Amino acid sequence: MAIAKRKPAEPVRIDLRKEDTVKVISGRDKGKSGRVLRVDRGTGKILVEHVMMIKRHTRPNPAKQIKGGIAERESAFPACKVLLVCPGCNKAVRVAHHVDHAAGGKTRRVRVCRKCGQTLDRK
DSSP, rough: OOOOOOOOOOOOOOOOOOTTTTEOOSSSOOOOOOEEEEEEEETTEEETSSSSSEEEEEBBBGGGGGGGGGEEOOOOGGGGGGEEEOOTOSSEEEEEEEEOOOOOOOOOEEETTTOOBOOOOOO
């Protein structure tokens, strides 16, 4: 009997970027906020600073200057469990997209806060 191979999941569209500030809206760390350290669009997961902390048991490795012991570090979790924090109104908000027309006929898609309308992208 042959084992069926699982198809890789399609990449998820995530409106978050590295260095964004986000707030957790569900799960064991609900209410915490932090800075996004990494975004994995292939699996749809993100890594947020000081959120979803786990204990990692590491073995000492003198060649790589690793002491060993129990270390705490962040764990990746689904991006759907967080909302982006708007720097203008300082609240967790959904993200809208607007098209800006720059000089020279160039266009740019920017993220916009749905509550106050401020642009969330840095220039």
